[in-house]
Amino acid sequence: MGDETEQIIFIVGSEKKLYEILTPGDVTALLKAIFIQGVNVVAITDEKYKVLWAQGSESYLKALPSLIDKAKKEPQPQNNEWHLAEITHEGEPIGFFFINVSKLISPEIFAFIKHLSLTVINILIKSTIKRLLTTEIHTSAIKQSYEELTEINKKLSISEKKYKELTRQLKKVLEQRTEKLKKAYAVVLQQEKMASIGQLAAGIAHEINNPMAFIYSNLNTFEKYIGKIKQIFDLYKDGSFDEAKVMYKKLKMDFILEDIHALISQSKEGAERIKHIVSNLKDFSHIDDTSDIINDINAEIDKTIGVLHKKLEEKGVQIVKKYSQPTMLKVKPGLFCQMIMNILLNAIDSKEKDVTITIETKQLEDNVIISIADNGKGIPRSIQNRIFEPFFTTKPVGLGIGIGLTIAYKIIVQYDGKIEVQSKENEGATFIIAFPL
Amino acid sequence: MIEYDEAEQKMVLKLVYYGPALSGKTTNLLNLHEMIDVKGRGDLMMLDTKDDRTIFFDLLPFYFVTPTGTKIKVKVYTVPGHVKHDATRKAVLTRADGIAFIADSQIKEAHNNAVSFENLEKNLSVLGIDIEKVPLVIQFNKRDLKDIVSEAEIHSMWDKTNIPTFMACALHGKGVIETYKSLLEMTYDSINSRYQLQTKHKVTKEMFISKLTVGKF
Numbered sequence: 001m002g003d004e005t006e007q008i009i010f011i012v013g014s015e016k017k018l019y020e021i022l023t024p025g026d027v028t029a030l031l032k033a034i035f036i037q038g039v040n041v042v043a044i045t046d047e048k049y050k051v052l053w054a055q056g057s058e059s060y061l062k063a064l065p066s067l068i069d070k071a072k073k074e075p076q077p078q079n080n081e082w083h084l085a086e087i088t089h090e091g092e093p094i095g096f097f098f099i100n101v102s103k104l105i106s107p108e109i110f111a112f113i114k115h116l117s118l119t120v121i122n123i124l125i126k127s128t129i130k131r132l133l134t135t136e137i138h139t140s141a142i143k144q145s146y147e148e149l150t151e152i153n154k155k156l157s158i159s160e161k162k163y164k165e166l167t168r169q170l171k172k173v174l175e176q177r178t179e180k181l182k183k184a185y186a187v188v189l190q191q192e193k194m195a196s197i198g199q200l201a202a203g204i205a206h207e208i209n210n211p212m213a214f215i216y217s218n219l220n221t222f223e224k225y226i227g228k229i230k231q232i233f234d235l236y237k238d239g240s241f242d243e244a245k246v247m248y249k250k251l252k253m254d255f256i257l258e259d260i261h262a263l264i265s266q267s268k269e270g271a272e273r274i275k276h277i278v279s280n281l282k283d284f285s286h287i288d289d290t291s292d293i294i295n296d297i298n299a300e301i302d303k304t305i306g307v308l309h310k311k312l313e314e315k316g317v318q319i320v321k322k323y324s325q326p327t328m329l330k331v332k333p334g335l336f337c338q339m340i341m342n343i344l345l346n347a348i349d350s351k352e353k354d355v356t357i358t359i360e361t362k363q364l365e366d367n368v369i370i371s372i373a374d375n376g377k378g379i380p381r382s383i384q385n386r387i388f389e390p391f392f393t394t395k396p397v398g399l400g401i402g403i404g405l406t407i408a409y410k411i412i413v414q415y416d417g418k419i420e421v422q423s424k425e426n427e428g429a430t431f432i433i434a435f436p437l
Numbered sequence: 438m439i440e441y442d443e444a445e446q447k448m449v450l451k452l453v454y455y456g457p458a459l460s461g462k463t464t465n466l467l468n469l470h471e472m473i474d475v476k477g478r479g480d481l482m483m484l485d486t487k488d489d490r491t492i493f494f495d496l497l498p499f500y501f502v503t504p505t506g507t508k509i510k511v512k513v514y515t516v517p518g519h520v521k522h523d524a525t526r527k528a529v530l531t532r533a534d535g536i537a538f539i540a541d542s543q544i545k546e547a548h549n550n551a552v553s554f555e556n557l558e559k560n561l562s563v564l565g566i567d568i569e570k571v572p573l574v575i576q577f578n579k580r581d582l583k584d585i586v587s588e589a590e591i592h593s594m595w596d597k598t599n600i601p602t603f604m605a606c607a608l609h610g611k612g613v614i615e616t617y618k619s620l621l622e623m624t625y626d627s628i629n630s631r632y633q634l635q636t637k638h639k640v641t642k643e644m645f646i647s648k649l650t651v652g653k654f
Contacts, residue, residue, distance in 0.1 A: 012528050013496060013512055015440070015449055090479035090498030092510060126480070133484055137494065140528030 012136045018044070018087065018095040019052050021128050022121075030124075031055035034117055037109075040100045041067065044087070044121070047094050060100065068098055080107050083114050089125055097121060188403065207277050207310050211270030218263040218270075225256050225263075280306040294333050296326035297361055297368065304340045308348070315355065317348055322360040327368050329435055331415050339411040342404040343372050343431050350376020350429065366437050373430040379423040387421065439534050439628055447508040448632065452620060453530055456539035457546065457553040458518030461578040464607040465539060466497045466515055469617055472610060475651045477501045493517035494529050501648040504639045511621075511649055518553065527560050535572035535624035537616055539607075542577045542585035572623035574601045576616040581606045614650060621646050 027044060032055050034042045041056025041064055049068055054061060071084040082100040086093045097118060101110055228251045235244035283303045294300050298321075305312070305319060312319065329336070347357045351374075358373045379387060386392045388409040412419045416436055423429035440449040454462040463483070470481040479498035499511040516526040530536075538557065540550045561568050577591055588604060595602045601619050605612025625634065625645045634640045 012494075012531070013451075013514070015442070015447070015510070088479070090510060090512070091477040091500030092479075092498075092508065126482075130482065130484065133482065133496070137484070137525055137528055140531070141524035144524045144527055 012140055013133060014136070016089075016129075016132070018046055018089070018125075021089065021094075021125055021132075022053075023128070024053065026124055027053045028055070030117070030120055034099070034113060037113055038102055038105055039113070040102055041098075042100075042117070043068070043098045045096045045098065047096075049096060052095070056100075064098075067100055068096075071098060080110050083110075085114070085118055087118075087121060087125070089129070189407070204277060204281060204307075204310070208274050211273045215267045215270040218267045222260065222263055225260060228253070228256060280309075292330060292332055294329045294331055294336055297329050297336070297370065298323040298326055300333055300336050301340055301359060301361070301370070304337045304344065307337075308341065308344060311348060315348060316353065318356040320356060320358040322358065324362045327361065327363055329368055329437070331411075331435060335411045335414075339408040339433075340370075340372075342408040343433075345404060347372055347374035347376065347429075347431075350374040350378075363437075364434075367434045368437060370433045370435075371430055372433075373428060375428040378425045378427050379421060379429050380425055381423075384421055384423065388419075439632065440532070441632060445508070446506060447510070450509070450511045450534045450624060450628070451532055452511060452513045452535045452537065452624065453533045454513065454515040454537050454539055455526075455530070455553070455557050456516075456518055457541060457549040458520075460518060460539045460541040460546070460550075460553075461605075461607040462515040462518065462539045463495050465537075465576070465578075465605075465613050465616070466495050466513060468607055468610045468613040469513065470497055472614060473499075473650055475648075477648070493519075493522055493525060499649045505637070507638045507640075509640070509645075509648075513617075520552070520556075523556070523560070526556070527564065530557075530560050530566075531564055533564075533566060533571065534628065535620050536574075537620050538573065538575045540575060540577050542579045542604075543582055544584050544586055547586065570627070572620060572627050574603065574616055574620045574623065576603045576605045576607075576612060578605045578607050578612075580604045580611070581609065618646055618650055621649055 022044070031042050031044070031053060035055040039056070041054060041060035043051050043054035043056070043064060045051050045068065049072065051064060051068070054064055056064070060067070067082065068084065071082050075084040080101070081103070082098065085097045087095040087097055099114060099117065101113075105113075232244055232247055232251065232253065235241075235247060280303060283306075301321075301323075311317075344357065348355060354375075356375050358371075360369075360371045360373075362369050383392075383394070388405050392406075409419060412433060412435070418434045420432045420434075421429060422432065440451075441447070442449075454465055456462055466481060470478070477500040479500065482496040482498075484494055484496075494517060495515045497513045499513070500508065502508050514529050516522075516529045536557070538554060540546075540554075558568055561571065575595060577586070579585065591602055591604075601623075603612050603616045603619065605616060607613050622642065625642050629635055629642070632638070634645065635642075
């Protein structure tokens with residue numbers, strides 16, 4: 001911005017002197033044109049008779065001040081030798097027009113020259129003033145607009161500063177909130193994990209409890225049997241063979257020996273079941289498995305079904321498997337199983353009873369396709385694009401927080417896979433998962 | 438503010454005809470020019486370049502010399518009434534010594550009058566002119582038309598403000614001189630003591646008015 005003091009201040013309609021209004025070029029041209037008509041001298045003076053511009057023969061130019069002086073006393077003599085006329089602007093006399101002619105010019109021509117000259121001078125003044133006023137008003141208006149713009153600019157700069165500061169603060173708050181949200185989300189994910197583990201644990205505990213109970217009861221029976229066997233052995237040790245024989249019968253030793261076989265084989269079977277459950281669980285959790293490759297996706301799916309065995313049995317869910325040949329996949333087995341489980345859990349809950357889940361695996365071009373279809377209530381079109389959003393759930397409060405499918409989605413995306421859902425209301429839902437080979 | 442050049446012995450006064458578009462400001466000046474026919478009345482300068490955004494004002498100058506030889510020039514300006522010419526209005530209003538507000542009497546123009554008057558108040562305050570002190574008269578023009586605000590209403594609204602009001606029909610020359618004279622009187626009163634018009638320059642109020650208004654009416 002320029003120095004304020006350097007600005008030119010225009011006042012519209014400021015007072016002007018004649019020499020400020022008329023330009024030498026215009027005036028000289030006019031006076032020359034008059035002079036060549038046979039005039040002795042022609043001049044324009046200021047309001048104090050000081051000559052501003054003049055044209056004439058040398059001797060007349062020299063005598064001009066005295067000629068004007070003489071004319072002051074008699075501006076328009078009868079003999080038409082000269083003429084001294086006032087030039088006015090805005091009603092104010094601002095100068096004089098002086099003309100001195102040779103006697104050869106007729107009075108008519110003289111009158112004509114005089115009249116024409118004064119008219120031209122007035123027109124020159126008027127048009128110049130109009131131009132000056134125009135310029136002044138333009139300049140004033142522009143200057144004002146400029147000043148207003150400067151003021152607006154100043155205010156805008158201040159607002160801009162404020163907004164920048166506000167934006168900065170908002171950004172900070174946003175960052176803090178995002179950080180908090182991230183932490184909260186992580187906590188929720190962890191909770192969900194714990195909840196599924198808890199759910200699994202409850203089912204598994206039940207499954208282990210059953211064989212455990214009869215193994216325990218069998219061991220109790222076995223303990224009693226051992227006591228009886230000891231009695232008989234003691235008699236034999238003392239040589240009381242007859243008594244021993246009686247006791248053998250009394251204690252129904254034949255039955256006991258028979259039953260011990262049953263007890264052991266039953267207990268072994270129970271232990272076998274527990275072993276199987278634990279192994280399933282271990283397989284599913286991949287506790288010992290740090291590998292990044294699945295050798296056979298079908299086997300991994302089976303492991304997951306194995307873990308859910310109890311839940312499936314309770315609800316009477318039918319699983320139909322349509323597996324293709326064993327396929328390898330570069331996905332962490334633990335994550336893969338979790339993803340399958342989360343989708344299966346959804347399918348299991350797809351309606352109250354008579355649920356059938358069809359699991360199909362196949363290879364299509366460079367992709368492995370896994371489709372999990374249920375015959376449940378289906379997913380309404382309006383929410384199909386929301387089911388992978390975190391915390392989106394249709395389950396009643398307390399029964400699901402809506403993170404299962406989000407986790408599944410995250411796992412799939414992590415391995416450049418895709419998941420798609422096809423569903424019509426009351427016609428079940430099909431989740432189609434594709435992983436690049 | 439009056440321009441006084443002591444060396445030149447010259448005083449220049451600025452009177453401004455303000456008001457909404459088409460209220461008759463130029464018509465007032467045209468009639469003043471027509472009616473006041475005295476030596477010293479200059480030509481009416483009309484910068485009516487209609488298509489130019491910033492220019493649009495008229496100027497009617499008057500000139501007389503006091504008995505002590507002081508030259509007094511009174512320049513009467515109109516401002517463009519249209520809202521968009523505010524910069525021009527401000528430029529013309531700068532240093533105004535007196536203001537005649539020309540209102541349109543038609544009822545449908547009441548809003549435009551109010552907007553223009555508010556604009557005058559705003560611009561005066563921007564230019565540092567105290568509206569309470571500056572000579573101000575209001576002319577209700579176009580009294581010959583139908584559907585106009587009644588005189589009683591005008592008086593009940595404006596009399597309490599001590600701003601003189603005039604009824605006019607500028608197109609037929611009615612009320613034009615009265616408005617102008619009243620403005621001159623108020624202007625004389627406001628500058629007389631400060632510039633010693635009567636004591637130093639020997640200009641009485643009557644002389645001041647007559648020098649600036651003598652004509653064929």
